[in-house]
Amino acid sequence: MASTHRPLPTLAELLDSASVVSLPLTTRFRGVDAREAVVLRGPEGATEFSPFVEYDDVESLAWLAGAIDFGWVAAPAALRDRVHVNATLPAVAPGEVEAVLARYPGCRTIKVKVAERGQTLDDDLARVREARALLGSEGRIRLDANGGWNVDEAEHAIHALAEFDLEYVEQPCASVDDLWEIRQRVKYMGIPVAADESVRKVDDPLDVARRGAADILVIKAQPLGGIHSALDIVGRAGLPVVVSSALDTSVGIAMGAHLAASIPNLEYDCGLATAALLAADVTAEPLVPVDGAIDVRRPVLDESLVQQVRAAAPRDMWWRDRLTRVYGLLVELSESTGRHAG
Structure with a gap:
């Protein structure tokens, strides 16, 4: 690995x-x-x-x-000392959106969670509408369905949500076959399809790229075996990538930041701001966004904070x-x- x-x-x-x-x-x-x-x-x-x-x-x-x-x-040599990051908006009610986004100062991109179990497309529409209103017309909105739709549901939802000028839709369907199908169905709309679970939860992380089932790969360092293994996948895939986290502590975020810092062409804001969702951390200097970016550094453990949590x-x-x-x-x-x- x-x-x-x-x-x-x-x-x-x-x-x-x-x-x-x-x-x-x-x-x-x-x-x-x-x-x-x-x-x-x-x-x-x-x-x-x-x-x-x-x-x-x-x-x-x-x-x-x-x-x-x-x-x-x-870690590999860093090509940059800061990484631009997106805000992550959980599947909250519209009235909670502003308070969540306030934890991401300066972020110009919002990743909105959709297809939450127990919610409806109307819930997604209301959340995305509020996010777009707060972000303004120039910011970027990407969706993350975590594989929660089948192909027909995904097509219907993407059509309904397209009015909000989507940057891309992440893992709209669970399987690589379904990703390929939905990509064909919405290609004419100019909305790219990104793959996350179809990279990190499969035996062959390159299969989705090889089969043309995604336009963008979401890369996470820890579940792909570490920075060096993830870099190998990035180099072989030949697709644009977004480096993301898995709701890590600031230590895990730092792993992702070092990965992002070592990728030559980083076209998209990265999903490495989720420490902003934590009410506590293991370091006195958490890796939370400042002016829409995080620093590429290794946090030092604060042993008193570690004891508290x-x-x-x-x-x-x-x-x-x-x-x-x-x-x-x-x-x-x-x-x-x-x-x-x-």
């Missing part, structure tokens, strides 16, 4: 360096009110292991490889058990490909 041949850290190193944290959110997101993560202390600095709790051990394997890549391997004992044990199981899978993979545990 990672491009380095450096030996893996031992399991004891990882567990000894680990703190399990639970960060409250300012707004309910992905159905949760708090984000759990494991922050690790590596020789290169703080790193993060934070696959969503519903992911199984096999899917979490790449996330651990990504955490080790960032904490134990030097430590997860309860049962959750701490759950995450340590999970890390141990996933590490075992990583060792098996490493042995089969010629790497070895340290």
